[in-house]
Amino acid sequence: MATALIKIAKRHKNKELEAGVYGYITFKIIDHGKVVFRTRRQMHSLTGLWFLLMWAGTISSPLTITSPALVYSPNSFNIATSATFSYYAEGFWLTASSPYVGIVVGTGQNPKNPLDLILASPVTSSSSGLTYGPLTMSSPTVSGNTSTLSMSRTFTNNGSSSITLTEAAIVVYCSANASTTVDFDAALAYDYISPSITLAPGQILTITYQIQVTMRKGGVPWIQHHFHCSCSYWP
Amino acid sequence: MPKPLLSARYRLVVRDAQGKIIRIEEAPSKSFILNFLYMWWLTLNLNASDSLSMVTYYGSPYAYSPYQPMGWWTFVNREPYSGEQVGSGTSSPSASSPYLESLILSGTGSGQLSYGPNIVTSPSLSSNPGTMTVTKTFTNNSGGTVTVGEIGLATQVYLPNAASSTNNAALMIHDVLPSVANVPNGGTITVTYTLVVNT
Numbered sequence: 001m002a003t004a005l006i007k008i009a010k011r012h013k014n015k016e017l018e019a020g021v022y023g024y025i026t027f028k029i030i031d032h033g034k035v036v037f038r039t040r041r042q043m044h045s046l047t048g049l050w051f052l053l054m055w056a057g058t059i060s061s062p063l064t065i066t067s068p069a070l071v072y073s074p075n076s077f078n079i080a081t082s083a084t085f086s087y088y089a090e091g092f093w094l095t096a097s098s099p100y101v102g103i104v105v106g107t108g109q110n111p112k113n114p115l116d117l118i119l120a121s122p123v124t125s126s127s128s129g130l131t132y133g134p135l136t137m138s139s140p141t142v143s144g145n146t147s148t149l150s151m152s153r154t155f156t157n158n159g160s161s162s163i164t165l166t167e168a169a170i171v172v173y174c175s176a177n178a179s180t181t182v183d184f185d186a187a188l189a190y191d192y193i194s195p196s197i198t199l200a201p202g203q204i205l206t207i208t209y210q211i212q213v214t215m216r217k218g219g220v221p222w223i224q225h226h227f228h229c230s231c232s233y234w235p
Numbered sequence: 236m237p238k239p240l241l242s243a244r245y246r247l248v249v250r251d252a253q254g255k256i257i258r259i260e261e262a263p264s265k266s267f268i269l270n271f272l273y274m275w276w277l278t279l280n281l282n283a284s285d286s287l288s289m290v291t292y293y294g295s296p297y298a299y300s301p302y303q304p305m306g307w308w309t310f311v312n313r314e315p316y317s318g319e320q321v322g323s324g325t326s327s328p329s330a331s332s333p334y335l336e337s338l339i340l341s342g343t344g345s346g347q348l349s350y351g352p353n354i355v356t357s358p359s360l361s362s363n364p365g366t367m368t369v370t371k372t373f374t375n376n377s378g379g380t381v382t383v384g385e386i387g388l389a390t391q392v393y394l395p396n397a398a399s400s401t402n403n404a405a406l407m408i409h410d411v412l413p414s415v416a417n418v419p420n421g422g423t424i425t426v427t428y429t430l431v432v433n434t
Binding site for chain 1: 236237238239240241242243263264265266267268269271272273275276278279280285308309310311327328329330331353355357358360361362363364365367390430431432433434
């Protein structure tokens with residue numbers, strides 16, 4: 001049987017943006033009713049939490065992660081030193097009113113690792129005077145070939161000192177079946193904020209996350225092998 | 236050049252009835268779809284009331300409006316259309332279409348392929364980037380050649396207190412192949428999606 005290599009491995013150098021899910025963070029500071037600062041930056045990182053939740057939902061036994069994975073006990077910034085992802089996990093979600101879930105901020109910096117599931121140094125209202133506003137979300141919107149999911153939260157500096165923020169995260173509440181009570185909070189996304197954002201007393205910071213997908217037409221494969229001369233579907 | 240938060244790539248291998256490889260292709264996935272954002276929206280927001288488009292156990296479109304937050308996402312093998320799906324369509328996917336253009340049903344009838352189980356790897360998260368792969372093999376016992384023009388990746392989304400919804404799968408990625416893949420009778424096509432998170 002005649003066999004031939006019709007097309008050899010071919011690496012496609014694509015000058016357009018790599019296909020996938022992109023995210024952006026907008027920081028807006030209001031002082032005495034006026035916008036005094038606004039910047040939009042690329043969001044850098046989903047963590048591995050989503051993969052772990054899907055994996056735990058797929059296998060038929062609980063999945064326990066220890067070092068380096070750390071998570072929070074539910075509705076707190078108290079660190080639990082291991083995470084058990086239950087087969088019967090009932091999901092993960094955001095709670096609009098909790099300062100520990102949703103968009104949260106901190107003053108530390110994590111190394112770049114998919115298992116960065118907590119902030120290095122979260123800012124709590126009691127210690128800093130930073131007041132967390134409610135989390136707001138809007139349903140996905142479509143514009144042309146791009147779809148966007150947005151969420152935002154305000155942070156008011158009610159303290160007497162400036163606060164310099166260097167990290168932000170989207171923390172979700174992960175709930176398990178009652179028979180395997182391992183509820184916890186963990187970061188679905190984590191970003192180091194550089195340059196940092198400084199919030200003076202009385203100022204209000206609004207952080208908006210936008211997650212986007214863009215439809216793209218089919219491209220050239222990286223690799224195509226075809227092993228039959230007789231085939232007609234390769235030119 | 237900025238990297239995406241989440242990306243995917245696919246690999247497909249077509250074999251003839253003797254098991255001989257007749258085509259290998261690997262490419263970046265082009266299209267996470269709007270449905271993927273709806274899955275996030277309905278998962279994260281306790282008060283969301285939008286419907287989600289899914290494919291039923293029988294391969295039919297189904298729109299479900301959860302009255303509870305969506306539950307876990309899973310590739311468990313309760314029904315054939317979770318994990319990889321294949322279709323015969325060749326049109327570019329639209330931003331809002333939640334389905335393959337023309338889903339190839341699981342079976343041994345004319346134009347059908349037998350959907351195998353999902354093979355899911357444990358996530359690799361010890362270093363950046365993190366990855367997770369899902370693989371499915373489709374076998375052609377239809378008696379004739381089956382043409383695949385599009386592929387996709389779907390997850391089951393278990394919905395608490397809605398037992399009837401547990402056998403449905405929601406599409407999150409839709410790719411049209413650069414050229415159709417012909418799967419000969421007795422042959423197979425194996426599709427692997429690798430999901431990548433860039434930290």
